[in-house]
Structures are given as C-alpha cells and as structure tokens.
Amino acid sequence: MSAEERSAARGSRRAGHGRETQRAERRAVILEAAMQLIAERGYRRTSLAAVAERAGLTQQGLLHHFPTKELLLIGVLEARDRWDAAAAASGSWRTGTLAQLVEYNAARPGIVQAYTVLSADSVTEEHPARDFFEARFRAVREALAAALRAEFGDALPGGLTPERAAPLLVAVMDGLQLQWLLDPEEVDMPASFRDFLTLLGTGAAGEAEPGPGAGEGDREE
Amino acid sequence: MSAEERSAARGSRRAGHGRETQRAERRAVILEAAMQLIAERGYRRTSLAAVAERAGLTQQGLLHHFPTKELLLIGVLEARDRWDAAAAASGSWRTGTLAQLVEYNAARPGIVQAYTVLSADSVTEEHPARDFFEARFRAVREALAAALRAEFGDALPGGLTPERAAPLLVAVMDGLQLQWLLDPEEVDMPASFRDFLTLLGTGAAGEAEPGPGAGEGDREE
DNA sequence: GTCTATAGATTGATAGAC
DNA sequence: GTCTATCAATCTATAGAC
Incomplete structure (x- = not known):
C-alpha cells in the first residue's frame, strides 16, 4: 500500500x-x-x-x-x-525585445522578486551567488553593447556610445523593478522603461504615444 | 575597582x-x-x-x-x-546635487551596500523595513519631481515631464549601485550617472567631455 | 545600565534503515 | 531514492543578579 x-x-x-x-x-x-x-x-x-x-x-x-x-x-x-534564455543567452538583442521583456516581467512579480532579492543579497561578503551575478552582469552588459552596436553603430541617436548605454539600460531595468515591487500601483514599470528608451533614442518614439482610439496592438485580452 | x-x-x-x-x-x-x-x-x-x-x-x-x-x-x-539628509530631507534638490551625491556614495561602499541589501531585502514578505522603503521611495520620487519642475518647468530638455523623469533617476542610481558594488573596476558609477543626466538634458553637457589635455578637474591623484 | 545564564525555537546537515 | 531519527550550531529573546 x-x-x-x-x-x-x-x-x-x-x-x-x-x-x-x-x-x-x-x-x-x-x-x-x-x-x-x-x-x-x-x-x-x-x-x-x-x-x-x-x-x-x-x-x-x-x-x-x-x-x-x-x-x-x-x-x-x-x-x-x-x-530567461531569450534575454541572457542569445546575442540577438534588440531594444524592442527588451521592452517586451520588461512587459513580460511586469506580469511575473514572483520571479522578479527572487531575482531582485538574490542579486542584491549577492553583494554581501562571501555570498554563494556573488560570482554568478558578477559574471552575469558583465556578460549582459557586453552582449547588450554588442547588440546596440550592431543596430546603431558607434553612437545611439541619443548620443551615447553602446558601451556607455549598456550599464544604464541594465541599471534602469533593475532599479525600476525594485520600485515596482515595493509599489506596483504607483510605478508603471513598462511605461517608465519606454520613457528611457525614448531618451536613448532607440525607442519606437512613434509607438510611445499611439494615440487614442487605435484598436490594435496594445490590447491585453 | x-x-x-x-x-x-x-x-x-x-x-x-x-x-x-x-x-x-x-x-x-x-x-x-x-x-x-x-x-x-x-x-x-x-x-x-x-x-x-x-x-x-x-x-x-x-x-x-x-x-x-x-x-x-x-x-x-x-x-x-x-x-543622508542632504538628499532625502531638504527639498532643495538640483541635478547637480545628485551628481555630487553619487560621487559621494562612490567613496563609501559600505553604506551603499547596506542600503542596497536592505532595500532589496525589504520587498520580501512581512519585512520590517518594507513600509519604510515604500514610503521613502515615494517621498524621494515626489521631492525629485517637484525639484525638477521648479528648475525646468513642465518638461526637461530631453522631453520628459518631471514626474516621468523622477522614477528613472531613482532607478538609475539604485541600479548603478548594484552593478558597481559587484564590479567596481568595471562600472564607473559617477560617469554613468552623468551620462544619464546628459540624456535627460539636465546635465552639464559641456563638462561631460572636458577634452583631452585639460590639467584640472577630473584628476584622481 | 550592564552583566551571566539560559530558555525556546530553528537551522543545515549526517547516519542508517528500507 | 526516500524515509526516520537525530546532531550540533546558531539565533532571538527573557529572567534576574549586581
């Protein structure tokens, strides 16, 4: 039995x-x-x-x-x-993909929370995940810079080089996650991230304000 | 005795x-x-x-x-x-002050680490500091937006409203701190923050590229 | 106001039966 | 491969002497 x-x-x-x-x-x-x-x-x-x-x-x-x-x-x-392979593994990053990733994360607070808590925890002494995150952030910055360079060349429309834009992109994503986890009502993570892409000049600035009445594209259901 | x-x-x-x-x-x-x-x-x-x-x-x-x-x-x-009163209490924020604050933080990894670890830890369930950080982030965003509005009016040079720029500013500061703590050799936190101010259009864009050969200003000794 | 002593609970990990 | 039983360490907090 x-x-x-x-x-x-x-x-x-x-x-x-x-x-x-x-x-x-x-x-x-x-x-x-x-x-x-x-x-x-x-x-x-x-x-x-x-x-x-x-x-x-x-x-x-x-x-x-x-x-x-x-x-x-x-x-x-x-x-x-x-x-997370779509974001971390493949070198096929584009800024549009990043906006989608942020959108995706905004629907999965549990995973975002685990990542936020763990990555910050890892900066403490002798943390078992410290090497993991150090290597991961470096790899993400490099992959991101390479992708931006492939898409925009030596300078983004906003004026930054890909190598200087990459750490800012990562910082905005992580920083927004923290604020959003603490106060999801107040912080619109995807919208803020699109704001940042607009600043970089890589965003679909036209899509940022799709205008009212458009029947397609942004529908959730 | x-x-x-x-x-x-x-x-x-x-x-x-x-x-x-x-x-x-x-x-x-x-x-x-x-x-x-x-x-x-x-x-x-x-x-x-x-x-x-x-x-x-x-x-x-x-x-x-x-x-x-x-x-x-x-x-x-x-x-x-x-x-931290210079940053959190007084409403007398200007973007130049923020750049100085980042500079100041870059010389004090211990305090930055405590803040990074605690703030991320606070998103976990029933964390004793959760309310503190939720209120703090909200207050910082509001104070920052008000200061930007006082300095630039309804729109920053980069195009964003103060209310949309504020969460991005906070996100960049926190996100850069995380990357910098993990890899201080690789991540130049103050320089990256100045890059972001340039994007916002609030930075001293002239100072961003002092030109080679200048004998003053950026020397570390 | 600081101490010694210890309660009371939880933790990560091991040993060995089945 | 999963179980029962248990260990040794560590932790927050309390009780009471001085």
Whole structure:
C-alpha cells in the first residue's frame, strides 16, 4: 500500500520515460518550489524544510538531489537563466525585445522578486551567488553593447556610445523593478522603461504615444 | 575597582554632559556597528551578538538600547536618513546635487551596500523595513519631481515631464549601485550617472567631455 | 545600565534503515 | 531514492543578579 501510494504520488511512470527523465522532473519541481520561496522570503530565510514541503518530499529527500543549500541556490539561478534564455543567452538583442521583456516581467512579480532579492543579497561578503551575478552582469552588459552596436553603430541617436548605454539600460531595468515591487500601483514599470528608451533614442518614439482610439496592438485580452 | 573600570571603559564623563548625551553616544556606536555589519553580511545574517561585540558590549546590553532586532534595524535606517539628509530631507534638490551625491556614495561602499541589501531585502514578505522603503521611495520620487519642475518647468530638455523623469533617476542610481558594488573596476558609477543626466538634458553637457589635455578637474591623484 | 545564564525555537546537515 | 531519527550550531529573546 505504501509503496503504491509513493508510486502514485510521484506520478505514474509513462512509457518511454527512463529514470533520467523522472530525476529531471523531480529536480524541476524542487527548483520551482525553491524559486517561489526565495521570492517570498529571500534566500536566507528560506529553509530547506520549507522547500521540501512545497515540493512534496522531506528535507532529506531534497538533500539527495541538492546536497547543500548553496547548490540548490545555484540550481535556481541556472534555471532562471534557462528560463530567461531569450534575454541572457542569445546575442540577438534588440531594444524592442527588451521592452517586451520588461512587459513580460511586469506580469511575473514572483520571479522578479527572487531575482531582485538574490542579486542584491549577492553583494554581501562571501555570498554563494556573488560570482554568478558578477559574471552575469558583465556578460549582459557586453552582449547588450554588442547588440546596440550592431543596430546603431558607434553612437545611439541619443548620443551615447553602446558601451556607455549598456550599464544604464541594465541599471534602469533593475532599479525600476525594485520600485515596482515595493509599489506596483504607483510605478508603471513598462511605461517608465519606454520613457528611457525614448531618451536613448532607440525607442519606437512613434509607438510611445499611439494615440487614442487605435484598436490594435496594445490590447491585453 | 570594577566600577571604576566600567566608568573608564565608557569614557570619562565630561563636564556639562549629562546622561542623555552618554546614552545618545552609546546608541550611535551601536548603530554604526550595526550598519557596518549589515553592509557586510546583510540584515538577516547579522546577529545581535556580532553587533554587540563590535560595539563593545554584550548582546543583552545591546537589547537594553534596542529591545528587538527589528527596532535596531529601524534605528539604522533612520540614522542613514539623517546622514543622508542632504538628499532625502531638504527639498532643495538640483541635478547637480545628485551628481555630487553619487560621487559621494562612490567613496563609501559600505553604506551603499547596506542600503542596497536592505532595500532589496525589504520587498520580501512581512519585512520590517518594507513600509519604510515604500514610503521613502515615494517621498524621494515626489521631492525629485517637484525639484525638477521648479528648475525646468513642465518638461526637461530631453522631453520628459518631471514626474516621468523622477522614477528613472531613482532607478538609475539604485541600479548603478548594484552593478558597481559587484564590479567596481568595471562600472564607473559617477560617469554613468552623468551620462544619464546628459540624456535627460539636465546635465552639464559641456563638462561631460572636458577634452583631452585639460590639467584640472577630473584628476584622481 | 550592564552583566551571566539560559530558555525556546530553528537551522543545515549526517547516519542508517528500507 | 526516500524515509526516520537525530546532531550540533546558531539565533532571538527573557529572567534576574549586581
């Protein structure tokens, strides 16, 4: 009975799926639970027991998949980068894509919160994610500068070089996220980001004020 | 003997200084230690015992001045706002003042780190500093917008209204701090901020490119 | 007002049965 | 691969002597 219950709880083994797949699914469930909790409470206040409970196993079962809390954190960060692949991995960035990404983030406060809390937490001494974020920010700035250079050449319409615009773009995105998380009613993150693109001169300045009565484009539903 | 030792350890009571002053000095020492440690390790990883040790008293002595860890945190935040009064309290903001503030911050990574870690930490659930930062960001945006309006009227040279520029200014400052803390060699925070002021059209655009060979002004020594 | 002592809870991690 | 049981450390906070 208990064996059947456990088997059922894990989901019936589908044909053609080997143990590798099951293992990966289990890890994915754990990582999802960990990301949710880190977003809710921060990394340090998130206990392994709480993650395990939400993932539907015991703390010790969790430690079988991620031997330490630090390795679990790194797993979460890598998963977020995978999820975020459109922004971090491919070199095919354009400013329009960035505006879409901000739009996308504005609908997912949990993930944004996990990222905001973790990235700021990582500046503390000997934080396990410090190297990760340092490398990530550098890579993002470089990829962004390269993409801007490919699109606009040596200078953006606003006058900045791509290399000087890149850290500002990243800063605006992160800074707006913080204000928006604290006060979503007051801060219109996508609109503010479009304002910044307009300043840079890379934004679709025409689209910034689409005019009233247009029946297409911005509809949500 | 022990009474004399204790009296000596606290510093001899100077004439004209009452108990109130001693108490305030004691509190200031504790707050300084707490801010240092929060900057180094974050709020949650900072134990009361560690703060007490650095402040030169026991954990229980500390709890006499700040009955809970949360009240200590609030004390630190209020002290930072007092220290930061030039930026947060007075309504006499101008963009030149902001550039100076960024410059000033660039020389004080400890305080910037405490602020960055705490503000991001505060977005987590039921964080004791959440209300503080929500109110603070709102007040800063409003004061900034009012100052910009007084200086430039309904629209900045770059085209934005003061109310739309304000959250971007705050975002750039916070976002640059994060990147700079992680990688001070790579990120020139004051220069990037001046780039942003140039975009806004409020910056001293002439100073932005002083030209090579100038013997004055930007020297670091 | 500061101390010693300790309560009371939670944490990350290990050992070993099944 | 997941479980039960448990450890050792650490934390915030309280009680009471001096």
